[in-house]
Amino acid sequence: MRPNIVFIISDNQSPWTMGCYGNDEIRTPNCDRLADQGVRFTNAFCVNPVCSPNRATYMTGRIPSRHGVHNWLGGEKPDAQVGPEAYCTIAEFDTLPQILADEGYSCGMTGKWHLGDSLNPQLGFGYWFAKPRGHTRTFYDSEAIWQGEIYREPRYYLDAITDHAVDFIRHHAEQPFFLHLGFNGPYGLDQDMRDGHRNRHAEYYAHKPLTCFPRGETHPWLVQNRDCMNNDTTMRSYASAVSGCDDGVGAILATLDDLGVADNTLVIYTADHGLCAGHNGMWGMGDHSRPRHMFQQNLRIPLIFRHPEVITAGGVVEEMSCNYDFFPSMLDYLGLPQQGQVPGKSYAAALRAEKLVRDDEITFHEYEETRAVQTPAWKLIRRHPDGPDELYDMVHDPGERVNLVDRPDCADVQADLDARLMDFFARHAAPEYDVWAGGRSKAGRPVC
Numbered sequence: 001m002r003p004n005i006v007f008i009i010s011d012n013q014s015p016w017t018m019g020c021y022g023n024d025e026i027r028t029p030n031c032d033r034l035a036d037q038g039v040r041f042t043n044a045f046c047v048n049p050v051c052s053p054n055r056a057t058y059m060t061g062r063i064p065s066r067h068g069v070h071n072w073l074g075g076e077k078p079d080a081q082v083g084p085e086a087y088c089t090i091a092e093f094d095t096l097p098q099i100l101a102d103e104g105y106s107c108g109m110t111g112k113w114h115l116g117d118s119l120n121p122q123l124g125f126g127y128w129f130a131k132p133r134g135h136t137r138t139f140y141d142s143e144a145i146w147q148g149e150i151y152r153e154p155r156y157y158l159d160a161i162t163d164h165a166v167d168f169i170r171h172h173a174e175q176p177f178f179l180h181l182g183f184n185g186p187y188g189l190d191q192d193m194r195d196g197h198r199n200r201h202a203e204y205y206a207h208k209p210l211t212c213f214p215r216g217e218t219h220p221w222l223v224q225n226r227d228c229m230n231n232d233t234t235m236r237s238y239a240s241a242v243s244g245c246d247d248g249v250g251a252i253l254a255t256l257d258d259l260g261v262a263d264n265t266l267v268i269y270t271a272d273h274g275l276c277a278g279h280n281g282m283w284g285m286g287d288h289s290r291p292r293h294m295f296q297q298n299l300r301i302p303l304i305f306r307h308p309e310v311i312t313a314g315g316v317v318e319e320m321s322c323n324y325d326f327f328p329s330m331l332d333y334l335g336l337p338q339q340g341q342v343p344g345k346s347y348a349a350a351l352r353a354e355k356l357v358r359d360d361e362i363t364f365h366e367y368e369e370t371r372a373v374q375t376p377a378w379k380l381i382r383r384h385p386d387g388p389d390e391l392y393d394m395v396h397d398p399g400e401r402v403n404l405v406d407r408p409d410c411a412d413v414q415a416d417l418d419a420r421l422m423d424f425f426a427r428h429a430a431p432e433y434d435v436w437a438g439g440r441s442k443a444g445r446p447v448c
Contacts, residue, residue, distance in 0.1 A: 001176075001264065002103070002105075002176055002334055002335075003176070003264050003265055003266045003307055003309070003310075003334075004173075004176055004177050004178070004179075004261060004264060004265040004266070005100070005105075005177070005178045005179065005265070005266045005268070005330075006165075006169075006179045006181060006252060006256075006265060006266070006267045006268065007058075007178070007179065007180050007181065007268045007270075008181045008183070008248075008249060008252070008267070008268060008269045008270070009055070009058065009112075009180070009181070009182050009183070009270055009271060009272055010183045010185065010186065010245050010269075010270075010271045010272075010302075011051065011112055011136070011182070011183055011184050011185055011186070011187050011271070011272060012051075012186060012187050012188050012189065012271070012272070012273065012274070012275040012285065013186055013242065013245070013271040013274065013275060013301075013302065014271070014274030014275055014277075014297045014298075014300050014301070014302070015042075015044075015274075015300055015301065015302045016212065016297065016300075017186070017212075017238075017239075017242045017302075018031050018032070018242075018302055019031070019032040020032040020034075020035035020036070020040060020304070021040075021042075021302065023212050025208065025210055025211065025212045025239070026210075026212065026239045026242050026243065027201070027204070027243045027246065028242065028243065028246040029246065029250070030246045030247070030249040030250035030253060031246050031249055031269055031302070031304065033253070034249065034253070034267060034269055034304050034306050035304050035306075036313060036314060037306050037308065037313045037314075038267070038304055038305050038306030038307065038311050038313065038315065039304070039305045039306075039311055039312075039315035039316070039317060039350065039351055040302075040303070040304050040315070040316055040317070041302075041303035041304070041316075041317045041321060041347075042316060042317065042318050043317075043318060043319065043320045043321065043361075043376075044270070044300070044301050044302070044303035044320075044321050044322075044323070045299045045300060045301065045320065045321070045322045045323070045363050045365070045374075046271075046272065046273040046274070046299055046301050046322065046323045046365075047063055047064065047322055047323055047324050047363075047364070047365050047366065048064055048070075048273065048286075048365065048366060048367050049273055049274075049285050049286025049287070049292070049293070049294060049298040049299060049365075049367050050071060050072045050273065050285050050286060050287050050367065051072050051112075051114055051134055051272045051273065051285075052069050052071065052072045052073045052089075052114050052115060052134065052443065053067075053069045053070060053071065053072075053367075054272040054273050054323055055113075055114055055115055055182075055272055056069040056089060056090050056115055057323050057324050057326075057327075058096070058270075058272075058323055058326050058327065059090055059093075059095045059096050059097065059115070059123070059327070060090050060093040060094065060095055060096075060327060060342075061324055061326070061327025061328055061339075061340070061342035061343075061344055062093060062324070062340075062342060062343075062428075063324055063343060063364070063366065063428055063429070064366055064367075064433070064441075065366060065425060065428065065429035065430065065433050065434050065435070065436075065439070066428055066429060066430045066433060067089070067090055067093060067433070068089070068430070068432065068433040068440070068441065068442040069089050069090070069115070069441070069442050069443060070366075070367070070368050070433070070435060070441035070442070070443055071287070071367075071368060071441060071443035071444075071445050072114070072134055072287070072443065073089070073114055073115070073116060073133075073134060073442075073443055074133060074134055074135060074443075075443070075444065075445055076442070076443050076444025076445065077444055080116040080117070080442065081114075081116055081117070081118050081132065081133050081134070082118055082119060082132050082133065082150075086116060086117040086118070086119065087116050087117050088115060088116045088117045088122045088123065089115050089116040089442050090115055090116075090123075091122070091123065093340070094339035094340055095123045095124075096178075096327060096330060096331075097109075097122075097123045097124045097125055097178060097180065098123045098124040099124075099331070099336065099339065100124065100178045101123075101124025101125075101126075101178075102124070103176075103336065104175075104176060105124075105175075105176045105177060105178045106126060106127075106172040106175055106176070106177045106178070107123075107124045107125045107126060107127070107177070107178045107179075107180070108125060108126065108127030108128070108165075108168035108172065108177065108178070108179050108180070109121070109122075109125045109127065109128055109129070109130065109179075109180045109182070110127070110129045110130075110161050110162075110164040110165045110168065110179070110180070110181055110182070111129070111130070111131065111161035111164075111165075111181055111182035111183055111184060112130075112131050112134065112161075112182035112183065112184045113130045113131065113182060114131070114133075114134035114182075118130045118131065118132050118133070118145055119132070119145055119148060119150070120148065125180070127164075127168045127171075127172075128145070129144065129145065129146055129160075129161070129164040130144070130145045131143070131144060131145070131182075131184060132144070132145055132150055135189075136157070136184045136185075136187050136189070136190045137190055137191055138190060138191055138192050139156055139157045139158065139184070139185065139190065139192050139197070139198075139199070139241070139244075140156060140157070140192070140198065141153070141154065142157055144157075144160065146164075156198075156199055156244070157184055157185075158183060158184070158185050158199070158241075158244045158245060158247070158248055159247075159248075161181065161182070161183060161184070161248065162181075162247070162248035162251050162252070165179060165181045165248070165251075165252060166251055166252065166255045169252070169255050169256070169259065170255065170259065173259045173261050181248070181252070183245045183248060185241040185242075185244055185245050186238055186241035186242040186244070186245055186275075187238075187241060188228075188234070188238045188241070188275050188277060188283075188284070189225065189284060189285075192237060193228070193233075193234050193237040193238055193241070194227065194228070194231075194233065194234060194237070195233075195237075196233055196236075196237055197236070197237035197238075197240035197241055197244075199240055199241070199243075199244045200244075200247075201239070201240040201243040201244060202236070202237070202240045204240075204243075205236040205239045205240050205243075206236065208236065208239070210232075210235045210236060210239055213235040213238075213277050213278045214277075214278035214279050215230050215278060216230075216278065216281060217281055218281050219280060219281030219282050219289065219293075221282075221289040221290060221291065221293060222281065222282050222283065222284075222288060222289050223288065223289060223290050224284060224288040225283040225284045225288055226283070228277075228283040228284075229278060229281070229283050230278070234277075234283070235277065235278075238275075238277060249269065252267070253267070262308065263308045263309050264307075264309055265307070266305065266306070266307040266310075266311075266333075267305070267306045267307070268303075268304065268305050269302060269303075269304040270301055270302055270303045270304070270323070270326075271301045271302055272301075273285065273298060273299065273301060274296075274297050274298050274299060274300045274301055275297065275298065276293075276295055276297045276298050277297075279295060279296075279297040280293070280295045280297070280399070280400060282295060282298075285298055286298050286367050286370070287367075291369075291370065291383055291388060292367050292368070292369070292370050292383075294365060294367070294370060294372045294379075294381050294390075295400055296379075296398070296400065299365060301323065303321070305351050307351070310351070310352060311351050311352070311353070312353045315350070315353065317347065317350045317356065319347070319350075319356055319358055319361055320361040320362070320363055320374075320375075320376065321347055321363070322344070322363040322364065322365075324342065324343050324344040325344035325345055325346065325347055326344070327339075327342060327344060328342055328344045328345065328346045329344070329346045329347045329348050329351075330348075331346075332346035332348035333346075333348040333351055333352075341428075343364070343424070343427070343428045345358070360375070361375055361376050362374070362375050362420065364421065364424045364425075366425075368435055368441065368445075369383055369384045369385075369435065369436075370382070370383050370384075371383075371384070371421060371425065371436070372421075373417050373420055373421040373424070374394065375394075375417075376394065376395075377393070377394055377395050378391065378392065378393060378394060378413055378417060379391070379392045379394050379400070380405075380414060380417040380418065380421065382418075382421065384435075384436045389405045389406075390403045390405055391403065391404045391405040391406075391407075391410060391413075391414055391417075392404065
């Protein structure tokens with residue numbers, strides 16, 4: 001019998017925010033429980049430093065230069081999200097929810113979708129509670145979509161998303177189900193963060209020093225969110241939202257326990273991408289600096305799997321992975337045939353406590369004009385066509401402070417990484433969406 005699947009994806013969250021990844025200041029007891037009872041990946045990355053492209057990659061296994069979603073949806077014309085010309089940006093591909101729906105799964109989506117045509121259920125989903133657009137201005141009295149209509153949601157938004165997720169599980173527990181639960185938090189870019197978050201955790205964090213947030217000089221590249229740097233209110237608000245997401249995880253786990261389906265349910269916790277919250281002098285994502293940045297805390301993501309019938313508790317996977325590995329890994333884990341040509345490699349063996357065989361550890365990343373390749377030892381960032389470029393020694397300089405690009409003593413390493421970067425995109429980019437070769441972006445913004 002195939003397992004139920006609960007795929008939980010948070011918004012703008014790096015692993016450093018969670019207890020199970022070593023944070024002893026921000027409370028995440030439910031995610032920590034999930035990790036204790038499952039497998040935790042310690043070197044998981046995302047392909048892109050903003051939301052929509054990664055969400056498309058999770059669902060299709062394709063990179064932005066193949067699926068065409070190079071940036072967050074929101075400034076494109078025509079509007080892909082809501083309106084007469086709205087459309088699902090990944091409808092032409094094999095997608096995880098549609099594959100599962102075709103296999104007899106009941107599929108539900110609650111929360112942040114941000115892949116287009118938010119008013120209507122997409123890709124095999126029957127249950128559909130969605131945010132109309134991707135950006136969160138406030139977690140209170142915000143717009144939501146239910147039964148094809150936009151309305152004002154009076155509840156704390158994370159609670160509303162969780163309540164709908166619980167409702168979906170309770171009504172589909174008798175058959176295999178797939179739940180895509182998209183938290184719109186912790187986020188870290190909203191006005192509530194600046195004014196003070198108001199959930200049940202806000203009082204707890206009100207006077208906490210939260211030394212897990214770096215303090216220091218603002219990076220000269222940062223062009224947005226400069227008011228958030230070294231700001232105790234924004235730090236405490238972000239921590240409150242992290243714990244608010246964790247509350248949702250707790251409600252889901254409790255529901256699975258109450259219904260007696262926890263053992264045969266695969267629960268996944270991850271994020272669309274990370275967040276620099278003072279790290280490298282940045283606050284926000286890759287699009288908040290000029291040039292756009294690819295610092296590690298923006299690319300690192302939590303990745304946890306729990307499936308008591310199969311996954312051995314307390315597992316840790318240290319090998320590098322990227323979120324384009326998720327799609328082939330899920331199909332492999334479920335015993336379903338692979339779909340199309342995708343760049344990722346399955347890590348399903350690690351979920352079954354088998355040896356994970358990797359020829360080498362390497363991940364690739366892109367954001368419009370910026371591309372990157374990294375190994376455990378090195379990271380190269382190229383910006384098309386004229387730079388600036390970066391090269392970091394990730395062993396001796398994990399904080400990415402000293403740029404070694406074009407140094408003669410690093411020439412061999414740089415040439416090798418350059419060749420591998422060019423080869424990867426030559427094999428996996430589609431000409432229509434290869435922006436380095438004049439291709440377009442479905443998000444509609446020009447390369448800058």
